[in-house]
Amino acid sequence: MEPGLEPGHYAVTDPAKRSMLLTALYMAQEQYGYLSPEAMERVARRLSMSPREVYNTATFYSMFRTEPVGRHVIQVCEGLSCHLAGGAEDLFDFLMERLGIGAGQTTGDGRFTLQMVQCLAACGSSPAMRINDTLYTNLTLGQVDTILQELEERP
Numbered sequence: 001m002e003p004g005l006e007p008g009h010y011a012v013t014d015p016a017k018r019s020m021l022l023t024a025l026y027m028a029q030e031q032y033g034y035l036s037p038e039a040m041e042r043v044a045r046r047l048s049m050s051p052r053e054v055y056n057t058a059t060f061y062s063m064f065r066t067e068p069v070g071r072h073v074i075q076v077c078e079g080l081s082c083h084l085a086g087g088a089e090d091l092f093d094f095l096m097e098r099l100g101i102g103a104g105q106t107t108g109d110g111r112f113t114l115q116m117v118q119c120l121a122a123c124g125s126s127p128a129m130r131i132n133d134t135l136y137t138n139l140t141l142g143q144v145d146t147i148l149q150e151l152e153e154r155p
């Protein structure tokens with residue numbers, strides 16, 4: 001939380017506006033690959049909202065990216081269910097070694113970005129990871145390796 005702000009300042013209270021904001025942010029991210037400050041300001045102007053409201057929403061949801069990323073953004077869940085399933089750490093260690101990058105980093109060829117996130121809303125099917133818009137659940141390391149191979153073979 002930024003210093004000097006109360007938690008209530010972060011909520012977009014109008015449900016219609018909140019829904020439009022999420023859609024607008026999603027579309028901007030699809031168009032530009034991530035939500036740059038300029039993209040968030042454009043969304044704020046279009047919806048007559050403050051840039052701070054837009055920024056706070058964009059940084060709250062793990063599906064939004066505010067930094068440039070690779071073509072495939074891999075998000076590994078480190079939430080409680082995935083942790084208890086015993087998969088999150090193994091999965092992340094495997095991906096770091098397999099891709100040669102750490103948390104928040106992108107491979108040199110710009111193909112993969114690796115992130116740790118808190119809960120992908122698939123707690124009943126953990127461990128889970130998401131790659132761009134695709135959710136993968138009940139994962140084993142062998143399945144992750146196969147998924148990566150398929151993505152690496154794409155032109």
Ligand code: FES
Binds near residue numbers: 077079080083120123
């Ligand atoms: S804790 Fe991993 S999906 Fe919810």
